[in-house]
Amino acid sequence: MKNYIKSLILMTFVVFASCEDVIDVDLDNAEPRLVIEASLDWEKGTAGNEQTINLSMSTPYFNTGEDTSVSGAIVTVTNTNSGAIFTFNDQNDGSYTVDNFVPVIGDTYRLDVSYAGENYEATETLMSVTDINSITQSIEGGFDDELLEVNVYFDDPADEENFYLMRYYEAGDLFPYFEDISDEFVNGNEVHDFFEKEDDEDNNEAPFEPGDVVDIKLYGISEQYYNYMRLLIEQYYSGGNPFSSNSAQIRGNCINPTNPDQYAFGYFRATQVNVTSYTFQ
Structure with a gap:
């Protein structure tokens, strides 16, 4: 009986010990792509002249501590209706800012980004919003x-x-x-x-x-x-829904006209926005 109990304890130890084995899985990592976060949001009641565009590089899913901000790019936005060009200034932290942007409802804007020998562009029309x-x-x-x-x-x-x-x-x-x-x-x-x-x-x-x-x-x-x-x-x-379709990569509107396969992630949008808050009673 004692030998049986000892054997049972030994088997239990082996089972639990085996559950602690570390399994290294080699995952396929895609080549990094430029990520463009370009939201030109004109808050109602403001001039809308201050705008920021953020650039970074994509990383593998588990690489969360790496600084991926992109500096050294050339970023401009052009009003294709008036021809006005707004040059965004590099803040050396991945953000590019401007303080003289002129938002015009219904006008179309083109974003141009030049970085590491590649050119990216996107167009969007500035839409109005109701109160x-x-x-x-x-x-x-x-x-x-x-x-x-x-x-x-x-x-x-x-x-x-x-x-x-x-x-x-x-x-x-x-x-x-x-x-x-x-x-x-x-x-x-x-x-x-x-x-x-x-x-x-x-x-x-x-x-x-x-x-x-x-x-x-x-x-x-x-x-x-x-x-x-x-x-x-x-x-x-x-x-997490077992009945949902598999997730797929969703392409934004930032294209690379000279090298289509080297497109950027992200989206260039131009919107008018109502900003408010509510306090529950």
């Missing part, structure tokens, strides 16, 4: 009738196609929440959007409570950018 009518809170209008939600109301202009991006963020959350909106079924009517949070320890999120402040941004965006964000949002929020 927010009102912001309220409720409990019974969301998915869970025990959770507070914030409600945003705005009018959609009639007789034209409009696309919107909503951004909600509470300080301390790991990520903001994005939602893409088309006026396909609400054209010319008041649009109602709401946002509530569930308890999510993995993302350090908790349901809204009285006193919480949520930052809200409503963007007017192009149809092209709407389609891009729709795919990104769909892939992000379906992560």
Whole structure:
């Protein structure tokens, strides 16, 4: 009997010891690509003259501590309607800034980036955004009738196609929440959007409570950018769903006209945005 117990203990030790073996897996790493974060956002009520574009290089998934910021690039934005050229100044930390940008609703802008012997470009039209009518809170209008939600109301202009991006963020959350909106079924009517949070320890999120402040941004965006964000949002929020399709690489609008295979990641957008916040009562 003692020999049996000793054998059982030995086998248990071997099993648990074997679970601690480290397995090194060689993963295929793609060649680094330039990443362009170029969001020319004109906040309503401001001049919109100060803008920033960020450049970096892509890295393997597990390389999180490496500085990938890109300096030494030449970055310009051209208003193709007026011919005005805005040169962004290198801040030597991956950011490129300008303080004389002139936003014009309906005009088309072209981004040009020259770096490491490659040229990248993208075009986008600056879209307007409607005003927010009102912001309220409720409990019974969301998915869970025990959770507070914030409600945003705005009018959609009639007789034209409009696309919107909503951004909600509470300080301390790991990520903001994005939602893409088309006026396909609400054209010319008041649009109602709401946002509530569930308890999510993995993302350090908790349901809204009285006193919480949520930052809200409503963007007017192009149809092209709407389609891009729709795919990104769909892939992000379906992560972990066993019935969702496999994630795929989503191409932005930053192309390399002389070397198409050497395109850049990221997107160049030009938007007008309403910026506000709401404090729960």
